[in-house]
Amino acid sequence: MLKLYFELLEHLDMNDDTRVEYLPPPAANRRLRALLKELKLKKVESVAKALEGAEVTLLDVRVWFDGLVTIKPQYERSPLPDRPQPDFEAACVRVLGGDTGRLKRAERAAVEPFRHRQAEAAGEA
Template identity: 40%
Template sequence: MLVRYFELREFLSADDKDIADVLPTPAVHCKLRVLKEQLSDVESVSKKLQSDDLNLLDARANLLDGLLEIQPSFASYLEPNAGIVHSPDFESGVVKRLSRGERAVLQPLKKPSKPSAPAPEPTKMGFADRILKRRRTQSTSCEYGLLDVIPPTSNIVERLFSSASMMLRYERSRLSPFTLEMILFLRVNDAFWDVASYNQAR
């Protein structure tokens, strides 16, 4: 909505009497611009959390903690011990910084370090990409086997909620819950079926 407002704002005249009463004042306009920038950062993190190549360390220690640095008011929702976190002890155990003794115990799981080729610089980076890049250049963390395959628990759920809100529009508001659930199930699990399996089911 804010993006749409700023796209249209340059074409709207404050002298037009029909819309002058509903146009934001210059002070409110400045506040809306700041709010748009903040929301674009939140949107960037939300979209990054839905990606398949994200692991728990990047989600918690990088993205969510980076968002909390600029938006402390989200602490009750995004902190490691927030009510939405399914298993706070497990999550903090996976992403914590290891002591010397813990590093020694986990030595058998340590992956051999490989020299990595520099990644090409993207032309435009979102807030989430900037956080991940900054954190990766600041610390050269040791990698341990199996930790990279632990996905953040919310990425599949985030994708499901996003597709549900896209699916259930006004024109489909009369769908039965069973039909909506079936459509969402097929959409989320589209890797497991194709036209051939559909024809077999018929």
């Protein structure tokens, strides 16, 4: 809600006294901006705590990290020299979401070594 308020505030005419009298004073806006920044940090902390849960799936982790990247774009850059492959990541998300029918050729090839073959499983059982 605060984010929307500040987005709309940019488009208001501050010279129109009939509207400005209903808006918080500049000092309150500064405090609200600080609160918005703090709320973003709390989201980061809540995701970090949620990752420690026992019922967390890889799909949950992917969704949470995508959300964190929208809040803090610097999280998208990895300090590691070895970057993950986007085809493999996309395939994992589709497989975990039960959407294997939409796998692209490159995604299918990326996860092929991990595919569970029913014939092999039946022979082992």
